[in-house]
Every structure is written in structure tokens, then in C-alpha cells.
Amino acid sequence: MGMRGSGKTTLAKAICRKWDLPFLDGDAILESRLCMSIRDMFEKHGEEWFRDREMECLEEITKSESWVFATGGGVIIRENNRECLKKRALVVWLDATPDILATRVTGDSRSTSGRPPLVGKVLQDSDQARTYEVVHLELATILKDRLNLYRNGSQIRLNANQDSSEQLLEQLEKKLEKRILQKEWV
Numbered sequence: 557m558g559m560r561g562s563g564k565t566t567l568a569k570a571i572c573r574k575w576d577l578p579f580l581d582g583d584a585i586l587e588s589r590l591c592m593s594i595r596d597m598f599e600k601h602g603e604e605w606f607r608d609r610e611m612e613c614l615e616e617i618t619k620s621e622s623w624v625f626a627t628g629g630g631v632i633i634r635e636n637n638r639e640c641l642k643k644r645a646l647v648v649w650l651d652a653t654p655d656i657l658a659t660r661v662t663g664d665s666r667s668t669s670g671r672p673p674l675v676g677k678v679l680q681d682s683d684q685a686r687t688y689e690v691v692h693l694e695l696a697t698i699l700k701d702r703l704n705l706y707r708n709g710s711q712i713r714l715n716a717n718q719d720s721s722e723q724l725l726e727q728l729e730k731k732l733e734k735r736i737l738q739k740e741w742v
Contacts, residue, residue, distance in 0.1 A: 557632055557648070557650070558629065558649055558716060559652065560657065560695070562651070562652045562716045563650050563721065564626040564627065564629075565581055565626045567650060567716075567721055567728075568624045568625070568626040571725065571728070578622070580625045581625075582613055582614065582625060582626060582631065586606075586610065590609065610637070614631065614641070618640055618641070618645060629698075632709050633702070633705070638709045641709065647711055648711075648728065649707070649709070649713045651706065651715060652716040654695045654699055656717045657699075658692035662688050662691050711735075712735070714727045715727065
């Protein structure tokens with residue numbers, strides 16, 4: 557789990573390739589099932605409706621075994637989701653600075669076209685361009701609000717300021733090895 561742009565999907569796919577595990581992407585599953593983008597879900601039905609669908613998807617997926625699941629960045633907002641993840645998964649938090657996140661998000665057309673606005677209607681409806689500065693401010697605001705949720709909702713924290721999924725995988729392997737040696741499994 558982590559903020560938009562932290563590398564959740566990239567790392568999850570790398571883990572799946574390395575350990576031959578099934579990859580699941582929460583946002584992609586919802587888009588496929590509901591035949592619309594996450595942005596359209598927010599615009600047509602609102603955030604609460606989307607969060608209800610996200611929670612249903614999470615509950616369903618976490619009942620199966622041996623998977624790697626890339627959550628949406630806001631999955632941590634709801635207490636039910638945090639509880640579900642803590643009970644049924646080893647949760648890895650990809651922690652990146654707003655500088656890094658803003659650079660990645662402004663360079664990713666999917667983040668700007670298929671995703672809802674980060675903060676809300678005020679910035680979305682203004683004539684202000686989706687510049688690095690605007691995105692940075694939005695991400696810093698959201699990260700400030702979610703920081704303790706991410707911190708408390710995860711068992712492993714990875715520094716996601718690197719661009720390489722190999723570096724993240726290496727970090728993860730070291731932390732998993734440490735957990736195994738200290739018998740601190742899920």
C-alpha cells in the first residue's frame with residue numbers, strides 16, 4: 557500500500573515474477589467489473605460509493621491465499637479495510653516523499669487521466685493546470701492525513717524513493733528475512 561505514484565503496482569508485479577505468485581490490482585479489478593475508470597466512478601457515484609466497492613473487492617480477494625495485491629492509495633482510509641488487511645495479509649507500505657510522488661504522478665498519463673483528483677473539486681474545477689507544484693501540494697496534504705494510517709496499517713515499510721523495482725525487491729527480501737529470523741510473521 558502507499559500513495560499514488562509510490563510504485564505499488566510495479567513492485568507487486570516484480571514480486572509476482574520473482575516468486576511466481578498471482579498478481580491482483582484492486583483498481584484494475586474494479587474498473588473491469590464496473591466497466592468504467594476510477595475517475596468515472598468518483599464523478600458518477602462519489603467517493604463513498606467507490607470506497608464501498610473497493611471494500612467489497614478487498615474482502616473478496618483477501619479470502620483467497622497466496623496472492624500479491626496492489627491496493628489503491630486510499631484503501632487505508634476505512635477502518636474495515638485496515639482491519640481486513642491486518643488480519644489476512646502481510647502489508648507492505650511503500651513510503652515516498654511528496655517530491656518523488658509528484659514527479660512520478662505528473663509524468664504518468666494514467667495518473668492524470670484515469671484517476672480522480674487527489675484532493676477534491678476545488679483544484680479539479682479551477683483553471684489551474686495540473687502542474688508539478690499543484691500535484692506536489694495535493695500529495696503532501698494527503699500524505700500528511702494518511703501518514704499514521706500507513707504507518708500503523710503496515711507490517712513492513714519500504715523506502716520507495718528509488719526508481720528501481722529491483723532495489724525495492726532487495727529491501728523487501730532483507731526485511732522478510734529479518735521477520736522470518738525473528739519469527740515475526742503475519
